[in-house]
Amino acid sequence: MAAVMSAQMRDAEAPSAEPVGIAIEGVSKAFGPVQALVDIDVNVRAGEFLSLIGPSGCGKTTLLKAIAGLMPVDAGRVVVGDRVVSGPGRECSVVFQDFALLPWATVQSNVEFGLLLRGVPAPERAATARRAIAKVGLAGSFEQAYPAQLSGGMQQRVGLARALAVNPQVLLMDEPFASIDEQTRRVFQDDLLSLWSKERKTVVLVTHSMEEAIYMSDRVVVLSPRPGRVHQVLEVPLPRPRELRDVRATADFARLVDGLWQILRKLQ
Amino acid sequence: MVLALRGASVVLFLILWEWAARVPVSFNFPTPWATLVALFALLGSGALIQATLTSLQSLLLGFGAAVAIGVPLGLVMGVVRPIGRVARIYLDLLIALPTAALIPLVILSFGINIVSSAVIVFVFSAPFITMNAYGGVRDVRPRLVEMARSFDVSWPLLFTRVIFPGALPMILAGMRLGLSRAFLGLIVAELLLSPFGLGKLIMASRSMFEHDRMFATVAWTLLLAGLALAALARLETRMLRWRP
Numbered sequence: 001m002a003a004v005m006s007a008q009m010r011d012a013e014a015p016s017a018e019p020v021g022i023a024i025e026g027v028s029k030a031f032g033p034v035q036a037l038v039d040i041d042v043n044v045r046a047g048e049f050l051s052l053i054g055p056s057g058c059g060k061t062t063l064l065k066a067i068a069g070l071m072p073v074d075a076g077r078v079v080v081g082d083r084v085v086s087g088p089g090r091e092c093s094v095v096f097q098d099f100a101l102l103p104w105a106t107v108q109s110n111v112e113f114g115l116l117l118r119g120v121p122a123p124e125r126a127a128t129a130r131r132a133i134a135k136v137g138l139a140g141s142f143e144q145a146y147p148a149q150l151s152g153g154m155q156q157r158v159g160l161a162r163a164l165a166v167n168p169q170v171l172l173m174d175e176p177f178a179s180i181d182e183q184t185r186r187v188f189q190d191d192l193l194s195l196w197s198k199e200r201k202t203v204v205l206v207t208h209s210m211e212e213a214i215y216m217s218d219r220v221v222v223l224s225p226r227p228g229r230v231h232q233v234l235e236v237p238l239p240r241p242r243e244l245r246d247v248r249a250t251a252d253f254a255r256l257v258d259g260l261w262q263i264l265r266k267l268q
Numbered sequence: 269m270v271l272a273l274r275g276a277s278v279v280l281f282l283i284l285w286e287w288a289a290r291v292p293v294s295f296n297f298p299t300p301w302a303t304l305v306a307l308f309a310l311l312g313s314g315a316l317i318q319a320t321l322t323s324l325q326s327l328l329l330g331f332g333a334a335v336a337i338g339v340p341l342g343l344v345m346g347v348v349r350p351i352g353r354v355a356r357i358y359l360d361l362l363i364a365l366p367t368a369a370l371i372p373l374v375i376l377s378f379g380i381n382i383v384s385s386a387v388i389v390f391v392f393s394a395p396f397i398t399m400n401a402y403g404g405v406r407d408v409r410p411r412l413v414e415m416a417r418s419f420d421v422s423w424p425l426l427f428t429r430v431i432f433p434g435a436l437p438m439i440l441a442g443m444r445l446g447l448s449r450a451f452l453g454l455i456v457a458e459l460l461l462s463p464f465g466l467g468k469l470i471m472a473s474r475s476m477f478e479h480d481r482m483f484a485t486v487a488w489t490l491l492l493a494g495l496a497l498a499a500l501a502r503l504e505t506r507m508l509r510w511r512p
Contacts (some may be wrong), residue, residue, distance in 0.1 A: 070414060090422065100415035104433045104510045116425070118420075
């Protein structure tokens with residue numbers, strides 16, 4: 001699959017936009033009496049792959065939605081590039097855990113959806129969507145299929161293609177691999193890494209998998225549970241590209257995952 | 269297999285009917301054969317076609333209005349929640365109401381003509397069509413709306429590309445329910461209120477003790493309703509091809 005994707009990358013389109021950084025400054029958020037996030041300060045560097053991890057209910061998805069502009073914050077602010085977030089913006093695309101595909105639309109139309117909403121004319125939309133479908137390794141016989149005809153892993157590839165089609169500078173991923181089986185997940189993670197190394201996007205990944213966080217990220221932000229605070233920020237000094245070596249089999253990888261586990265265990 | 273079972277059930281039904289007519293349950297009760305003969309006689313004389321055309325006018329007028337008003341109303345109720353919360357009380361009442369009780373009121377307001385049959389058809393079917401459209405909007409997955417919002421969707425596009433297609437399966441199911449209610453309303457109206465069309469034919473045959481003709485007209489009405497519902501069901505499958 002990775003080989004297919006790199007072959008299709010060569011006839012790629014316009015260079016992707018320069019990645020931008022994200023500054024999360026003193027962000028707090030409450031839902032009624034429940035304090036979800038307290039005074040979060042995180043800086044995501046331009047082009048960085050950053051993971052948010054923490055026990056369930058630590059507000060990691062809430063923080064991701066705040067960056068996406070899908071949820072107003074009570075205090076503090078989020079700055080994406082040089083825009084203070086007050087609603088959804090063009091820099092960011094979101095990939096959802098449950099894929100959020102339109103069940104009545106074909107793969108092609110689903111991938112075109114973001115472009116349609118941004119007023120891209122039809123012929124350009126179709127061409128851009130086809131390139132995005134090729135990028136995620138679905139090109140060929142799937143364009144006219146409906147989501148229900150695809151496996152979970154393939155549906156999420158469509159979700160990723162839709163996010164990439166609008167050429168965002170920031171990719172926000174909310175547990176994208178959580179509802180995909182283990183074997184498919186590993187291949188998909190590698191494909192995402194090789195795509196990321198070519199596309200140079202800033203990625204924020206919400207996950208509850210320690211292996212995934214270590215394997216994918218430059219840094220891992222550990223949030224503490226209710227109320228969510230930044231507990232610790234972990235550097236992941238594993239060499240890249242990780243997808244081409246057997247990073248998961250190395251002692252360094254095991255040591256880093258164990259280190260993360262020791263931190264999370266105390267937080268439970 | 270299913271086809272064989274269906275066929276067998278029809279045969280069994282006809283046997284039971286024949287048996288019931290011979291016992292006889294009542295000497296007025298016609299056999300299937302007599303009913304069939306009467307049906308062809310009615311078709312041949314043109315009386316049945318004439319009545320059908322008259323009835324279809326009321327039906328299409330009433331059902332068409334129910335769709336044209338019910339679907340948009342249900343959509344508005346679903347999208348503008350305060351309107352939905354208020355209007356659904358009245359809808360619940362209309363659905364629970366024994367609709368035939370409205371007939372004197374309709375006669376007083378519209379007189380005895382095919383328009384008042386259409387009004388009854390409308391009252392029978394519109395509440396269900398509206399309720400389903402409302403339910404359809406409320407059933408749209410919030411996650412799809414959130415996804416569209418993440419692309420900074422405009423209101424018209426959110427409605428036409430997410431909310432309406434999301435509500436469509438329930439809207440179509442509501443139209444099917446509404447159509448069967450429309451046939452019910454049509455016959456009730458024509459029996460109890462305006463002596464036109466198929467209802468008039470049923471009444472006339474009954475008063476002349478021509479029970480075979482009466483049965484034939486009822487069977488014909490059932491056939492029409494069945495065909496119309498099947499056509500709508502086909503349309504539904506075609507429009508919702510994406511469903512697994």
